[in-house]
Amino acid sequence: MSKSTASSGLPGPVRRYGPYAFLGVVAIWTLLPLFWMAISSLKIRRSMFEFPPTIFFDPTLQYYVDMFMGSNPVTPFLINSIIVALGTAVLSVSLGTVGGYGLSRLDLRGKKHLAFWIISTRMAPIVVVVIPLFYLYSYLNLLNTHLGLIIAHTTFNLPFAIWLMRSFFDEVPEALEEAARIDGATKWEAFRKVSLPLVWPGMGATAIIAIVFSWNDFIFALIFTSNATQTMPIAASQLVTQTGTLWGRVMATGVVILLPMVTFGVIVKRHLVSGLTMGAVKE
Amino acid sequence: MAQIALNHVSKAFNNGSIVAVNDLSLEIEDEEFLVLVGPSGCGKSTTLRMIAGLEDPTGGDISIGTTRVNNLEPRERDIAMVFQNYALYPHMNVRENIGFGLRLSTDLSDADIEERVEDVASLLEIGELLDKKPKSLSGGQQQRVALGRAIVRDPEAFLFDEPLSNLDAKLRKQMRTEISRIQEQLGVTSIYVTHDQEEAMTMGDRIAVMNDGTLQQIGEPNEVYNHPANQFVAGFIGSPSMNTVEAEAVRRDGQTVLESVTSDAFTYDLDATGDTNADLPIEVGDRVTVGVRPEDVVLRAEAAAFEGQHHTTTVDVVEPLGSDNLLYFDVGSRTWTARVSPGFEPESGTSVHFSFPRKALYIFDEEGTTVESRNLADPAEARQVTHGDGGDGVVNT
Ligand SMILES: Nc1ncnc2c1ncn2[C@@H]1O[C@H](COP(=O)(O)OP(=O)(O)OP(=O)(O)O)[C@@H](O)[C@H]1O
Ligand SMILES: [Mg+2]
16 A cells, blocks of 8 residues: 555645546536536526525526427528538438548558548638638528538538548458458448448447537538528527526527437447547457 | 369559469369469469459469350359358348358248258258357368358358368367368368368368469379479478578589588588489489478487498477477588487487488479479388398487
């Protein structure tokens, strides 16, 4: 005991409880605003700004009712968000799988440079490309369409999707496909029946990442959409009006944006972790 | 069933900077078991992969049966391959693994496929594993599944790429026999790649020895062992390796004598035994390499045990193998090995005497080509040819 204490240079209790204390601080740091948002969405306006904040109060579901039943309901925004997120996921996963497979298997000259170029497109901040893309979109009549937003989101997800899928395919021994081809499979069948089923976790992880990006995106949605295609983050921003901010509904909308992702996250947590690490760790 | 022919086949990688296979011509007969053997990197796998259709040759023709297959996809060649790492499909159970090829390449009904899978499984004694995933199987079991996957399709030919190298020694021996047995039973033309010369010797109807992408020799195991085409084959086939020493042919007292170049510790009088050397194509002044198989070296504790020429040396190490002992000693700065009977176990550092029959001698010219190989009908002859006077410590009694 004393020996190991000396070697780490920290007293025993610090070493034992330190990590938990640190994680606790991080958890509070992250969760407190969300908790605040959640309880605020249940408070009437007056008590929302009391200081110190009240923990025990009469909860109201008024904002949630307003959000779905009142003027300017959130439902169309929610539907748009779902369409765009799913579209982005499908497109990112399909193209990412094909691109990742190619990058993993093909014997291309300058493959490393190609791979770096693909990921480097992700390095530019979104705001840099939004304006040129806006002109391009208006020319192509993609403004204010679901497809336009899906393409924009996919463009930004794809580099990561390709890299992720590539690392998954790298883990699938080529001999498996060769064995399949000798067994009577075409190249396509070998891909479809042998390699693809083995990278399911990777496709899942890629889909999650795409959905999260698309669901949370604000800037593309703000610039490329108008009434018919706006997504949830825009709905929240519209509650900041000239006559004042509808804090209650902002909070409630925040909760509605957050809830599906949290639920989703809890459900797929295991797959996500195993998916992301499987690519990195050799069996 | 079919014969396989390679006609001046070459394979270069990286725009010709790596020549993996160089002008290889081979014919494997119908139902033959050919072992392709050679050191690591000599192009064995590349050769096999070209036959399978996984690599395109950069030159030459490959045919299976009467068809030239150069332009056929692997699936059109009707061959089966067993990989070193088995390459079992991890997401399928054993049943699906074995049946995969049948499902893809035949119109058999599910019931027929099932029946054939079960037949093969019972042939390989893996019937109770059919519903397991490869991951939960031992190496030996995975190996059997891989074999089953090849057998079930009843192909024109089996290709094996070092299928046993991941198994432990005992299992390897067992599977060796089993593969030979199955191949014989099914009569399927087979090419078996290995870098293990012992595997080659025991399994092959014929063995083809490769080095550096080039075929060195092809022949029956005994022929390759007794009459290697060159020094490389001589050294590669046989374990422990053949003993060699570099020598020069000199004339002394009217006799042709081979004299070690590096030290005077070794001379061998070619004429002394009375066998004529009339047809031996070496002349006085030629540099040659002399070779003797470890089992042909006769070692005695007493010099008097020899009638004719013999040499004296000091024992380095004795390695008991149970069935016999390996004795290491120096000859002309090379370490030699002798395989002796287990009763003969001198202390290291002891002086011993050795000789070998004239008929056991291999001689290689400066290019390494064999100019003379041993001329013993069977290894046992070595003992009889050598000075019949008994005494303790006679080799291989
Ligand atoms: N795809 C490739 N690209 C470049 N060089 C290759 C490729 N495949 C094989 N080689 C080279 O060709 C040569 C022969 O390789 P091959 O795999 O056929 O050897 P091998 O006899 O099977 O060896 P081992 O016993 O180690 O399996 C080696 O020098 C190897 O580096
Ligand atoms: Mg190999």
